[in-house]
Amino acid sequence: MNVRAVAAQVIYQVVDQGQSLSAALPPAQQKVAPRDGALLQEICYGVLRWLPRLESITQSLMDKPLKGKQRVFHHLILVGLYQISFMRIPAHAAVAETVDATKVLKKPQLRGLVNAVLRSYQRQQETLDAAAVAHDAGKYGHPSWLLKLLQKAYPEQWEQVVEANHEKAPMWLRVNRTHHTRDSYRALLTENGIDTDVHSDAEDALKLASPCDVTALPGFADGWVSVQDAAAQLSINYLQPQSGELILDCCAAPGGKTCHILEHKADANVVAMDVDATRLLRVKENLQRLQLNAQVICGDARYPADWWQGEQFDRILLDAPCSATGVIRRHPDIKWLRRADDIDQLVALQSEILDAMWAQLKSGGTMVYATCSITPQENSEQVKAFLARTSDATLVTGTADRPGRQILPGEENMDGFYYAELKKA
């Protein structure tokens, strides 16, 4: 099927129907020829990265917006504009292919409209681009509520954060240390013509010079290596699991951190729990591929009495549900699926889970609170409030004023992440 037509459908599903890109894109990949997979991904990611700019140009070029069943053609126009504006595809080819997509989308009568809009963009590109970046949303490609939040939270760094959110994320590997040291696996990759870099404190991490299919990685099927951002791998540095301990990975799916714990301490007694039964299947698959063992439980972290009658835990990793504002470079749809008031709801949920899980931690135990968010409300402010209401909690990471460690996206090529290590008296 025509790649542009499929891209327009994916963007329609995300922007108009609220589906996540990670749900909409994989089935769409099946509809295009394998050689077009990368192009489809590039167009979908690109349009979602620069949505307000493309919307603003479209608005200038059309008298009235397309509605109802014609909405997919609105997104097809965005697909065309993105190619002309941001890609190295020759403009005439981009226009021709995009206009051709109207046939596949079964409304050939809209061919003329799509053609006219794209051609008039070509003619007036400079003026229209200048007008589109005259407002902040168009210039920075973020919704204004998020932009304001970032400006307030990071007065010095917000522009850097916004820029990092537009970058293509690198592919990081986590070497399974039960099979290879990081350096011996790195040598194996070099022998296979795959160049990598190391990370200063994520000891198992390797960054690929350019992403590749996992099947090209030696021993992937046998569990020698996993794909995981270096920021997520830092959880092990804070959790520091020990042999024989009872450890809860709370909110564990799809199980990246559960497996990392077991790669470090295969004889730890690890419980992986999550509320989402479907996502827990991924935990089981990962454990199986890596030949590791954990007890996998489906339950709601707010109500541990419903799923845990055992003893209290020595360590708890609480990788909380969050706004995922630290991983926008991997999931640009987050910018359009999240709303400002989601943050307050998430903060309330996180704080309920924190309190419920704290009660399940042994005296002397360690809890690591983590998110892949960069909003202070979910991170430093959340932990500050927790410390203020929890007399037996001591902060190990950061200062009372700025508890925890906030990693911003792009820092050492990592995703945005937050960690706070807490100790129970």
Ligand SMILES: C[S@@+](CC[C@H](N)C(=O)[O-])C[C@H]1O[C@@H](n2cnc3c(N)ncnc32)[C@H](O)[C@@H]1O
């Ligand atoms: C950030 S993801 C976890 C990623 C995972 N720790 C990893 O490293 O692969 C957050 C998880 O929280 C789960 N979740 C959301 N609300 C929950 C709740 N009330 N109780 C338990 N899990 C919950 C979601 O299903 C999701 O899998």
